[in-house]
Amino acid sequence: MGIADFFSDLLESLPWPQEVHAEAPEEGEEDKEEGKEEGDGEEKEGGDEESKEEGGEEEGEGGDDGEEEEEEEEEEEEEEEEPEDPKPRLEEECARSAQCIGYKHHYEECVERVTAQHEDPDYKGPKEDCVEEFFHLQHCATQCAAPKLFKLLK
Amino acid sequence: MFATSARNISSKSSEAASSPFYLTATASGATAAAIGLGAFYYQFVAQDAYAMTPAEEGLHATQYPWEHAKWTKTFDHAALRRGFQVYREVCSSCHSIKRIPYRKLVGTFMTVDEAKALAEENEYDTEPNDEGEIEKRPGKLSDYLPSPYKNDEAARAANNGALPPDLSLIVKARHGGCDYIFSLLMGYPEEPPAGATVQSGLNFNPYFPGTGIAMAKQLYDGLVEYEDKTPATASQMAKDVVEFLNWTAEPEMDDRKKMGWKTLIVTVSLFALSVWVKRYKWSTIKTRKIAYSPPKHDTRIR
Numbered sequence: 219m220g221i222a223d224f225f226s227d228l229l230e231s232l233p234w235p236q237e238v239h240a241e242a243p244e245e246g247e248e249d250k251e252e253g254k255e256e257g258d259g260e261e262k263e264g265g266d267e268e269s270k271e272e273g274g275e276e277e278g279e280g281g282d283d284g285e286e287e288e289e290e291e292e293e294e295e296e297e298e299e300e301p302e303d304p305k306p307r308l309e310e311e312c313a314r315s316a317q318c319i320g321y322k323h324h325y326e327e328c329v330e331r332v333t334a335q336h337e338d339p340d341y342k343g344p345k346e347d348c349v350e351e352f353f354h355l356q357h358c359a360t361q362c363a364a365p366k367l368f369k370l371l372k
Numbered sequence: 373m374f375a376t377s378a379r380n381i382s383s384k385s386s387e388a389a390s391s392p393f394y395l396t397a398t399a400s401g402a403t404a405a406a407i408g409l410g411a412f413y414y415q416f417v418a419q420d421a422y423a424m425t426p427a428e429e430g431l432h433a434t435q436y437p438w439e440h441a442k443w444t445k446t447f448d449h450a451a452l453r454r455g456f457q458v459y460r461e462v463c464s465s466c467h468s469i470k471r472i473p474y475r476k477l478v479g480t481f482m483t484v485d486e487a488k489a490l491a492e493e494n495e496y497d498t499e500p501n502d503e504g505e506i507e508k509r510p511g512k513l514s515d516y517l518p519s520p521y522k523n524d525e526a527a528r529a530a531n532n533g534a535l536p537p538d539l540s541l542i543v544k545a546r547h548g549g550c551d552y553i554f555s556l557l558m559g560y561p562e563e564p565p566a567g568a569t570v571q572s573g574l575n576f577n578p579y580f581p582g583t584g585i586a587m588a589k590q591l592y593d594g595l596v597e598y599e600d601k602t603p604a605t606a607s608q609m610a611k612d613v614v615e616f617l618n619w620t621a622e623p624e625m626d627d628r629k630k631m632g633w634k635t636l637i638v639t640v641s642l643f644a645l646s647v648w649v650k651r652y653k654w655s656t657i658k659t660r661k662i663a664y665s666p667p668k669h670d671t672r673i674r
Contacts (some may be wrong), residue, residue, distance in 0.1 A: 219434075219440065220443060220444055221444075223444055224443075224444040224633070227444065252478050291439055300593055300594045301593055301594055301603035301604055301605045302593060302609075303593050303605040303606045303607050304605070304607065304608045305558060305605075305606070325565070328565075328566070329424065329565065329566040332566040332567040333566050336567070345567070346567050347427075347565065347566065347567030347568045347569070348429075348565040348566045348567055348568070349426060349427045349565055349567075349578075349583065350425075350426045351424075351565070352561075352565035352568075352578065353431045353578055356431060356559075356561075357431060357432065359433070360434040360555070360559075361434050361435065362435045364434050364435065365436065365437055365608060366435055367436075368437050368438075368439075368611075370417050371605075371607055371608050371611050372451070372602050372608060
């Protein structure tokens with residue numbers, strides 16, 4: 219990805235005669251052309267030469283699905299009056315996943331034990347806290363949710 | 373002869389002298405004392421004492437896939453504009469960005485007119501006039517972003533003794549950089565874990581070393597309204613403001629990456645050229661063949 223992107227960026231940055239429109243191109247015509255060639259004209263960025271040449275229906279469909287999902291998510295977020303942060307939801311899902319369930323189990327057990335100690339007036343053992351267990355759970359859950367979260371953010 | 377006789381003598385003497393009891397006891401006691409002393413030394417002196425708890429270290433920042441951190445990517449300047457908006461509306465009531473002048477905003481994420489209008493909202497000291505008085509004038513593009521407090525002491529007094537750090541270089545100044553700032557901003561749990569002690573006036577944040585931080589949670593969903601209609605979730609605001617803070621710390625990053633690639637390309641091609649020239653110059657030497665043709669058989673002796 220990285221190095222290939224770099225070269226394509228370099229090519230684009232060269233002052234070669236590119237498709238330069240003085241005025242915005244009429245979108246209707248392009249859509250019609252794409253619709254004729256590919257059948258379903260939902261692809262907005264579907265001007266890829268490769269997909270046209272190869273005629274790969276599978277690739278085209280895959281791209282369509284991805285874009286549709288993204289569009290749906292954006293629409294959902296836009297429709298809501300108060301935008302909802304996806305971070306707590308993602309981290310909760312991650313904490314329940316097989317990856318972090320062990321840490322979650324330890325943390326919950328610790329919370330139970332320590333709260334019981336606090337409520338017990340006769341308890342005279344050493345003072346405990348669940349900071350370490352919390353750290354382990356938090357580290358696992360946030361690291362698992364990090365790439366998912368950044369895909370949703372702009 | 374001499375060696376063998378000497379060995380005979382020594383073996384005879386060792387057989388003859390069977391060690392008395394007091395020698396055995398002394399040796400055993402000395403050995404036991406040596407082992408005991410060694411164990412004591414290892415237990416109480418030689419081992420490092422680790423007194424730090426995880427809470428004192430702070431939770432290590434989560435690594436996020438920052439787009440602008442990649443080698444071939446620049447800052448997302450729309451995100452910088454959003455981040456500056458978050459800074460102005462949220463952070464700037466306590467934190468300063470002293471090292472960025474208004475002129476730096478021009479061309480990065482603002483037009484000249486926008487930056488001028490922004491600068492004129494604040495007043496700055498003039499040069500002394502004819503009578504030596506210092507008056508106030510509206511800000512210019514060459515002025516630096518204003519600080520919320522006159523000095524550090526005023527900032528401490530207003531914030532319960534805690535100094536809100538200047539944010540100009542904060543991404544460079546903290547271990548973990550962007551990841552740390554983002555984790556810190558978003559890391560406030562709903563309630564501290566059971567048994568954790570939080571001093572009054574402080575808030576629990578796992579990413580802050582010591583876990584007690586004077587700053588409270590600042591970013592809530594829908595706190596600002598973005599111009600470009602981006603949904604202003606807390607994560608989105610944190611991401612934008614962290615990218616903006618990375619820009620204030622490294623405003624030269626875009627140019628630096630461009631220059632780095634130029635340098636790499638030029639040096640690599642020059643190196644390739646030099647390799648080629650070397651091989652070209654040495655080709656006559658490397659490809660020569662040294663042959664020895666012996667003189668023809670000649671029996672005559674001169």
